[in-house]
Each structure stands twice: as structure tokens, then as C-alpha cells.
Amino acid sequence: MNDPSIPGIPQLIEIARSVRIDIVQAIHHAKGGHFGGPLSAVELLVALYFRELNIDPVHPQWEDRDRFILSKGHSAIALYAVLAERGYFPVEELMTFDAIDSRMQGHPDMKQTPGVDMSSGSLGQGLSAGIGMALGARVLGKSFRTYVMIGDGESQEGQIWEAAFIASRYQLDNLVAILDYNKVQQFGWQYPEPLLPIDHPEEKFAAFGWHVIEIDGHDFNAILNAFDQAKMVKGKPTIIIAHTVKGKGVSFAEGKYQWHAKVPNDEELTLALAELVRREG
Amino acid sequence: MAQELSQRVVFGETLVELASQDSRVVCLDGDLATSTRTDMLFKAHPDRFFMMGIAEQNMFGVAAGMASVGLIPFVSTFACFTAKRALDQIRIVIAQPGLNVKFIGAYSGILTGKTGKTHQSVEDLTVFRAMPNVVSIAPIDGVEVRQAMHAMVEYDGPVYLRLTRDPMPVIMGDSYQFQIGKAVTLREGKDITLIGTGEQTQRCLDAANLLAADGISAFVLHVPTLKPLDVEAIVNAAAATGLVVTAEDHSILGGLGGAVAEVLGEEYPVPMKRIGLRDTFGESASNAPLLEKYGLTARHVAAAAKTLLEKRST
Numbered sequence: 001m002n003d004p005s006i007p008g009i010p011q012l013i014e015i016a017r018s019v020r021i022d023i024v025q026a027i028h029h030a031k032g033g034h035f036g037g038p039l040s041a042v043e044l045l046v047a048l049y050f051r052e053l054n055i056d057p058v059h060p061q062w063e064d065r066d067r068f069i070l071s072k073g074h075s076a077i078a079l080y081a082v083l084a085e086r087g088y089f090p091v092e093e094l095m096t097f098d099a100i101d102s103r104m105q106g107h108p109d110m111k112q113t114p115g116v117d118m119s120s121g122s123l124g125q126g127l128s129a130g131i132g133m134a135l136g137a138r139v140l141g142k143s144f145r146t147y148v149m150i151g152d153g154e155s156q157e158g159q160i161w162e163a164a165f166i167a168s169r170y171q172l173d174n175l176v177a178i179l180d181y182n183k184v185q186q187f188g189w190q191y192p193e194p195l196l197p198i199d200h201p202e203e204k205f206a207a208f209g210w211h212v213i214e215i216d217g218h219d220f221n222a223i224l225n226a227f228d229q230a231k232m233v234k235g236k237p238t239i240i241i242a243h244t245v246k247g248k249g250v251s252f253a254e255g256k257y258q259w260h261a262k263v264p265n266d267e268e269l270t271l272a273l274a275e276l277v278r279r280e281g
Numbered sequence: 282m283a284q285e286l287s288q289r290v291v292f293g294e295t296l297v298e299l300a301s302q303d304s305r306v307v308c309l310d311g312d313l314a315t316s317t318r319t320d321m322l323f324k325a326h327p328d329r330f331f332m333m334g335i336a337e338q339n340m341f342g343v344a345a346g347m348a349s350v351g352l353i354p355f356v357s358t359f360a361c362f363t364a365k366r367a368l369d370q371i372r373i374v375i376a377q378p379g380l381n382v383k384f385i386g387a388y389s390g391i392l393t394g395k396t397g398k399t400h401q402s403v404e405d406l407t408v409f410r411a412m413p414n415v416v417s418i419a420p421i422d423g424v425e426v427r428q429a430m431h432a433m434v435e436y437d438g439p440v441y442l443r444l445t446r447d448p449m450p451v452i453m454g455d456s457y458q459f460q461i462g463k464a465v466t467l468r469e470g471k472d473i474t475l476i477g478t479g480e481q482t483q484r485c486l487d488a489a490n491l492l493a494a495d496g497i498s499a500f501v502l503h504v505p506t507l508k509p510l511d512v513e514a515i516v517n518a519a520a521a522t523g524l525v526v527t528a529e530d531h532s533i534l535g536g537l538g539g540a541v542a543e544v545l546g547e548e549y550p551v552p553m554k555r556i557g558l559r560d561t562f563g564e565s566a567s568n569a570p571l572l573e574k575y576g577l578t579a580r581h582v583a584a585a586a587k588t589l590l591e592k593r594s595t
């Protein structure tokens with residue numbers, strides 16, 4: 001890509017701001033969906049769709065495109081907002097989220113939404129499908145790369161570790177997993193004191209034979225560098241462990257499991273939008 | 282207005298009640314405590330609540346081990362995951378040895394809070410009805426949920442309990458006595474028989490009212506236990522009118538409609554229609570448009586009844 005219109009970091013920050021506003025408005029309008037998980041993933045998704053992925057929004061089914069799987073499918077509204085901002089469909093369509101006959105389903109549906117490469121929603125399944133795409137690219141002699149975003153709670157599923165084993169066994173250096181490490185799941189362990197969804201994922205994935213990169217998942221520089229670094233790795237899959245904040249950008253929801261799938265009321269919407277619209281510095 | 286209760290809230294309250302009465306009762310949860318309302322047990326008896334992570338297959342295996350040493354585990358997650366994600370575990374270490382595990386299918390059917398086809402459960406009754414040794418129960422309301430849970434604890438063996446999410450009217454009176462394997466006549470009638478299971482029986486009662494307005498007298502049978510099936514009650518209900526409509530928030534393939542068709546086909550053939558999902562997955566939406574689009578409203582049940590009546594008279 002040497003398109004002069006490639007967005008720089010300040011533009012990416014603005015896009016992320018718009019995406020968060022889209023997300024909060026769509027959830028409020030739908031009176032449904034998840035809140036915390038979509039917001040923690042925004043910078044990662046914006047960096048993927050506006051800088052990293054080799055894609056063509058006009059031809060969502062282009063065979064040689066890079067693939068992306070949102071394995072933590074309950075965060076679908078974040079993916080839809082990014083796809084809309086990227087031009088796959090009108091931003092207004094986000095307001096049909098969760099409504100009857102809508103292409104914006106509660107969980108990603110590859111047969112409904114342009115730009116969605118794999119259906120998901122039952123946690124733990126996306127990484128396996130990603131392996132299939134990466135192996136497919138190898139068999140077909142294609143150079144496209146496959147990216148899969150997983151959650152930290154989701155990483156409790158055994159299937160994630162079955163996939164982790166197979167991906168490194170097949171030395172899939174065309175596969176990148178991204179862990180949205182926001183440290184909060186739906187309810188989790190709250191007694192006698194809160195516990196992390198998963199401890200030391202860096203050690204666990206390294207032990208399974210993965211190349212591990214740890215970054216701040218809200219820092220565009222760090223995210224883009226991690227994607228570049230992943231391309232240099234040969235003979236193993238890479239996981240980017242992105243430290244994030246659940247509910248990022250909406251102060252009263254940040255880090256709170258209670259906001260996993262809560263719908264903001266009118267007052268909370270106003271507060272959230274005021275915070276998101278305000279420019280820092 | 283009639284009193285309304287959410288099955289999931291009654292489930293949480295009854296779990297606390299059962300755990301307080303019986304020290305063998307424990308609960309395993311797949312990170313859905315605030316949805317399925319097992320958080321009530323977590324608050325009341327934190328030592329009897331086990332958060333097993335988002336890892337359903339392991340969770341059911343753990344429950345089997347607990348049952349084998351004498352506990353009575355209630356395993357709780359959404360119906361879609363109970364009936365599919367952990368199915369081999371349920372089959373091998375729970376159903377085949379007949380271990381005393383109670384497994385919950387929360388948020389069953391298509392009314393799952395807009396989560397869509399991945400989270401809707403339209404084939405769980407088929408799955409568990411086909412699995413030897415498993416008792417399957419789908420209550421009509423909160424009163425029946427509570428009674429069914431008490432019966433489940435008294436019964437020694439694997440039981441599947443299918444629950445719903447949203448508040449619905451209470452139908453059963455204080456004198457009602459749930460019994461595993463017993464269907465209940467909710468309304469006598471002579472023109473057409475409506476047979477429902479779970480919350481969908483409520484829409485059969487509403488359909489009976491619609492039909493009554495047109496001078497049609499409907500017999501309504503509620504079948505809370507899909508297995509063992511009350512064959513006698515079903516045959517008697519069919520014989521009462523000679524026409525049968527079944528209704529369920531579930532696929533028509535292999536659930537209540539399938540079960541009734543099998544029974545009547547062998548024992549007492551009568552014309553019938555099945556209301557339910559017609560070999561399709563669902564989608565995201567709020568309850569009213571879903572019931573409308575997938576043909577589950579009382580109006581749909583009444584229309585099926587009328588079609589059968591018209592056919593008979595021609």
C-alpha cells in the first residue's frame with residue numbers, strides 16, 4: 001500500500017473516536033448488545049482495517065484479501081462500526097443493529113454482513129477457523145494473512161488451547177492472534193477477591209510455541225509496530241497480547257464487569273457521548 | 282393483570298432454597314451467573330457455587346465427578362451451550378452412567394434477549410429427547426419451575442431443565458403439583474386439541490381464548506416433561522377432539538411436535554399441525570417481531586387450529 005490517503009496516527013485517533021460514538025449510539029438505540037468488550041477493541045480494529053489488512057471494501061469477497069475473525073463475537077457492534085467507517089456499508093445501517101431482518105446481527109454472521117469473514121458468537125471457536133484459513137492460504141499458494149481476535153475470558157475455552165497447539169505444530173507464521181486483554185469477563189471470579197480471566201497469557205502462549213508480543217492495545221504506534229514485527233517472524237504463529245481497558249473511553253464503564261452487556265439509559269448515553277466527543281489536550 | 286415471573290429469577294431463588302435445605306446441592310456456572318441468576322446462590326452460599334470459567338466441556342465433566350461422590354450438581358449455562366457445546370461430555374460421563382447431574386438450559390428457544398441465532402436454542406429438546414436416560418422438563422411458568430426443581434432433586438438421575446429469560450404470567454395455581462412424566466389438562470374442549478410445552482403452552486391458552494371468541498372449543502394439554510412422555514394423556518387429549526395442534530418455541534423436528542406425531546402415529550392417528558421453527562435458525566430481534574416472523578404467536582396457533590377444522594368439514 002503506497003496510497004497517499006493512508007491515515008496517520010492523528011487520523012486513526014479520530015476514527016477511533018467516531019467508532020466509539022457509533023458503538024454507544026447503536027447499543028443505546030438497539031437496547032441490546034454488549035458494551036465493555038466492543039469498546040476495549042476499538043484501536044485494535046481500527047488499526048487492522050485502516051492500516052494493516054490488505055482489503056478492498058468495494059469487493060468484500062476478493063479472494064486474496066487478508067482475513068479477520070472476531071472470535072469474541074459478542075463485540076460484533078465494534079466490528080460493524082469499523083466496517084461502516086471503512087466504507088463497507090452506510091454508517092446509518094448501524095442503527096438497525098439487533099433488529100429483525102437486519103444485516104447487523106447480535107453476533108457476526110458471514111452470510112449477512114459485508115466484510116465479515118467468519119461467523120462467531122459461541123466463544124472459543126475463531127482461532128480454529130483462523131488456522132483453517134492460514135493452512136488454506138498455504139495449500140493454495142496465496143500470500144494473504146489471517147488475524148483472529150480472542151478475549152481473555154474466551155481463552156478459558158479448551159478449544160483455544162487445542163488451536164494454540166495445532167497452529168504452532170503447523171508453524172503458521174501467516175496467522176496472528178490478538179488477545180484483547182481487558183482483564184474482565186462477564187462475571188468471573190469475584191470472591192474472596194477478583195481474579196483475572198487468565199494469568200500470564202504471555203507464558204502460556206510461549207509455552208505452546210508462539211511468538212509473543214506484548215503491547216498497550218490503545219496505542220496506535222505500538223499496535224502498528226506489533227503488526228510489522230509479526231510479519232518478520234518465521235516458522236511460528238504470533239500472538240499480540242494487547243493490554244486494554246474494558247469499556248475504554250466511557251469512564252463510568254471502564255474496568256467494570258457490570259458493564260459487560262449493560263445498555264446505557266438516556267442519561268448515561270449523554271454522559272458517554274460528552275466524554276467521547278471531548279478532545280483531549 | 283396476572284402476576285408475572287421470570288423463570289430465571291425463580292430458578293435462582295429456588296436454587297438458594299434447595300441448597301439451604303440439602304447440603305449436597307451445588308451449582309456450577311459457565312460465567313453467566315448474572316444472566317442465569319445463579320449469582321443468587323453465589324451471594325447466599327459462596328462455598329456451594331463454582332465458577333467454572335467459559336469452558337463448558339470441562340464444567341460438565343467436573344459435575345459428573347461431583348455426582349459420582351454424592352453431590353447433586355446443578356450445571357448452569359445457556360441452552361445452546363448445554364445442548365451442543367458440552368454434548369459429548371453429557372453423553373459419556375453423565376447420561377451413559379446415569380449420574381445424578383441436573384443440567385440447565387437457560388435462555389432457551391428464540392427469545393434470548395436479541396443475541397441471535399448463535400445463542401437461540403431450537404434443537405435442545407430434540408437432542409435430549411433422543412438421549413437415553415435423560416429426563417427433559419420445560420416448565421410453563423415460575424410456579425412450575427420451582428416445583429420441577431424440587432422434583433429434580435428428589436429424582437436420582439440426569440435431568441435437563443429448559444428455562445426462559447423474560448417475565449411471563451403465572452398460570453399454575455397454588456394447589457398445582459408437578460410430577461415428572463405427567464402432562465396436565467389446562468382446559469377442556471371438544472373441537473380441537475392444543476398441546477404445548479414450556480412457555481409456549483401459554484400461547485396455546487391465548488389461542489384457546491381467540492378460538493372461543495369464534496365459537497370453537499379448544500382442549501389445552503400442557504406437556505412439561507418431554508421425556509418420559511405422558512403417552513396416555515396425549516392419546517386421551519387427541520381422542521377428545523380428533524384434531525391436534527402442537528406448539529413449542531423450538532424446532533418442529535424432534536421436539537414436542539415430533540414426539541406427539543410419533544405417539545399418535547403409532548397409537549391414535551389424527552390430523553395434526555405443528556407450530557414451531559420450521560427447520561430454520563433464528564436471528565436477533567426483540568420478542569414480539571421474532572414470535573411474529575417465526576410463526577409462534579397465539580394467532581398462529583389459532584390459525585393452524587382453524588385450518589384443521591376447515592379441512593375436516595370439507
Ligand SMILES: Cc1ncc(C[n+]2csc(CCOP(=O)(O)OP(=O)(O)O)c2C)c(N)n1
Nearest residue numbers: 037121122123151152153154184185186312
Ligand atoms: C461458549 C460460550 N460460552 C458463554 C458465552 C456467553 N458469554 C458471552 S461474552 C462472555 C464473556 C467474555 O469475556 P471475554 O472473552 O473476556 O470478552 P470481553 O471481556 O472482551 O468482552 C460470555 C461468558 C458465549 N458467548 N459462548
